[in-house]
Amino acid sequence: MRAGLACLALVPALAACEGRQSVLDPAGRDAAVMAELFWWMLGGAVILWLLVNGLMVYVSRLNRDALSVRAATLLVVGGGIVFPTVLLAVLLSYGLSEMPRQLAPGTGLSVRVTGELWWWRMEYLPEGAETPVISANELRLPAGSRSELRLGANEVIHSFWVPALGGKTDMIPGRETRMSLEPLEPGEYRGQCAEFCGDSHALMAFGAVVMEPEAFREWLEHEATDAAPPATEAARAGRAVFLAEGCGSCHTVRGTPADGTIGPDLTHLAGRTTLAAGVLPMTADALKRWIADPRAIKPGARMPGFDHLGDARLDLLAAYLEGLE
Amino acid sequence: MFWRQPRDRSLWHMILAPTIWALHFVLVYGVTAVLCAKWDAADLARLTIFASTAVALTLIVAVGRGAWRQWDYLDGWDDIHDRPTDNHRRRFLGHVGFLLSLVSTIGVIYVTLPAVFVETCR
Numbered sequence: 366m367r368a369g370l371a372c373l374a375l376v377p378a379l380a381a382c383e384g385r386q387s388v389l390d391p392a393g394r395d396a397a398v399m400a401e402l403f404w405w406m407l408g409g410a411v412i413l414w415l416l417v418n419g420l421m422v423y424v425s426r427l428n429r430d431a432l433s434v435r436a437a438t439l440l441v442v443g444g445g446i447v448f449p450t451v452l453l454a455v456l457l458s459y460g461l462s463e464m465p466r467q468l469a470p471g472t473g474l475s476v477r478v479t480g481e482l483w484w485w486r487m488e489y490l491p492e493g494a495e496t497p498v499i500s501a502n503e504l505r506l507p508a509g510s511r512s513e514l515r516l517g518a519n520e521v522i523h524s525f526w527v528p529a530l531g532g533k534t535d536m537i538p539g540r541e542t543r544m545s546l547e548p549l550e551p552g553e554y555r556g557q558c559a560e561f562c563g564d565s566h567a568l569m570a571f572g573a574v575v576m577e578p579e580a581f582r583e584w585l586e587h588e589a590t591d592a593a594p595p596a597t598e599a600a601r602a603g604r605a606v607f608l609a610e611g612c613g614s615c616h617t618v619r620g621t622p623a624d625g626t627i628g629p630d631l632t633h634l635a636g637r638t639t640l641a642a643g644v645l646p647m648t649a650d651a652l653k654r655w656i657a658d659p660r661a662i663k664p665g666a667r668m669p670g671f672d673h674l675g676d677a678r679l680d681l682l683a684a685y686l687e688g689l690e
Numbered sequence: 691m692f693w694r695q696p697r698d699r700s701l702w703h704m705i706l707a708p709t710i711w712a713l714h715f716v717l718v719y720g721v722t723a724v725l726c727a728k729w730d731a732a733d734l735a736r737l738t739i740f741a742s743t744a745v746a747l748t749l750i751v752a753v754g755r756g757a758w759r760q761w762d763y764l765d766g767w768d769d770i771h772d773r774p775t776d777n778h779r780r781r782f783l784g785h786v787g788f789l790l791s792l793v794s795t796i797g798v799i800y801v802t803l804p805a806v807f808v809e810t811c812r
Contacts, residue, residue: 450796457800461807468812543812 386555388528392575394547395467395531402460409452467532471513471545476504478516480523480536480558482667483569484629484642489585498589499617501629503572503637504556506530507581511547524560527573533559548575553638564665570643591620592632592689603685606678610671618689628668634689652683697760698780707753707791714746714798718805726811739805746798754791760784 384390391397424432432440477497479486487504488497504527506512516525518536526533527546534544558569576584595601604621607613613623619632634640637647641663645651655662656679657672674682697703718739725735761784763769771782 446792454800454803457803458807461804465808465810468810 385553386528386557391529392548392550392552392554393530394549396529397549398463398467399532402463406456467545468543469511469545471511473510473512474507475513475515476506478504478514478525478536480516480518480521480525480562480569482520482563482665483558483565483663485556485569485571486629489588491585498585499630500588500633502639502642503574505574505576505581505584506546506548507578508548508551508575509578511545514544514546516542516544521562522560523558523562523569525556526559527554527556529554530573530575535560551575551577551580555643557643565663568642568644568663570639572638572643574638588633588636592618594620595685595688597684597688599681599684600688601685603681603683606674606682607685610674615668631686631689635687636690649680649683649687652686653679656682696780697783698776701783703753703757703760704783704787704790707750707757707787707794708797710746710749710753711794711797711801714742715801717742718801722805730811732809732811735811736805736809739802743798743802747795750791750794750798754788754795757784757787757791761788 388396388403389400391400473492475490475492477486477488477490479488485502485504487500487502489500490497514525514534516534516536517540518538520538522538523536524533525536525544530548531544531546534542536542552575554573554575556571556573558566560566562569595604607618608622613621613625615625615628617624617626617630617632619630623631629642635647639645640647640651641655641659644662645655653676656670657674658670659666659668660670671679695702721738721742722735725731725738761781763785768781769785771778771785
């Protein structure tokens with residue numbers, strides 16, 4: 366009884382299925398098809414449940430006489446063989462007819478996404494481009510067209526999933542898998558690694574931003590440029606700290622000597638909606654906390670802590686990184 | 691061989707249809723995997739699937755017809771065969787064989803359905 370009440374208490378929580386990371390709140394063509402299919406399945410399951418239980422009430426309460434052999438045979442053959450066979454064939458056919466559409470090739474942009482421990486390398490290849498625009502931890506896509514996603518992984522398996530936009534696809538070290546997405550509504554969504562990949566699997570997320578095509582084109586052009594030079598005194602001092610501490614051996618900031626590729630590209634870090642792969646807000650305070658002790662936020666993270674820098678130099682670093690728009 | 695044995699003795703007649711279904715399954719999955727992995731030959735894979743499905747269904751229908759005759763249902767509309775006699779054993783095996791051919795028909799069709807809709811190896 367108490368467990369039942371506890372379950373009832375969860376209902377309001379389940380009702381919060383709208384939002385940035387919900388299958389039931391689709392913002393793309395593929396997700397919309399799956400959400401619709403879910404509601405049909407749910408409706409069908411409810412009807413079936415009522416039918417079966419109604420039948421049980423009928424034979425055990427309303428009419429306890431034995432059924433005629435004819436009626437019983439009809440029930441078993443009709444309800445037990447013909448009905449499920451036909452229904453499953455219809456559902457299977459619908460699902461199969463939808464599959465090629467969800468895997469259709471993209472029509473312009475292609476993004477190579479690589480799962481790392483525990484962040485996402487994003488490389489944008491607009492139609493016809495040969496060198497990719499390198500970014501990280503945020504996927505931006507133009508609304509209204511189908512974009513190609515080429516998925517890979519380093520070291521361990523991951524799975525790419527933006528519930529509001531479409532289904533999930535495994536990312537496997539040593540081979541390239543692919544999927545395509547057709548987002549329809551501009552807005553900010555959230556992606557999440559959907560295959561257990563180690564300590565910080567649950568903290569491996571990313572922002573997914575769908576933009577109007579024109580705005581996306583401008584964003585990508587900006588993303589391809591080098592980092593803006595520091596604008597304030599603090600930011601200039603912060604860049605000196607960044608380079609002196611050797612941050613550039615793991616991170617790239619294009620336009621500076623920092624050209625490491627082990628960690629995420631930071632050229633336009635402050636332009637992203639989140640920090641540390643969807644875990645922290647993009648604020649000076651969060652930047653300081655992250656740099657001082659990444660593993661306190663993300664267990665097992667490869668980045669070492671820089672708490673020896675002290676508050677003053679962390680402030681300078683944050684000022685520099687915040688200016689990388 | 692089993693087809694020489696009297697039908698009240700051999701279990702082969704009963705499980706022939708599911709055996710065809712199983713062979714069809716293995717053939718379809720094996721051939722598709724090899725054709726797609728080595729040559730990306732989706733059209734050839736689909737053709738093989740449809741051809742082997744036609745063959746499998748024809749064989750299963752033939753087996754089902756034999757089983758239907760063995761059951762001899764229309765002779766007395768009798769679906770209870772629980773006595774330890776040759777006649778009852780024969781009809782029981784026919785009855786089961788017929789139902790298994792129905793299941794195998796559905797199974798073979800379901801195995802083929804993806805090839806109807808999915809036209810590439812991806």
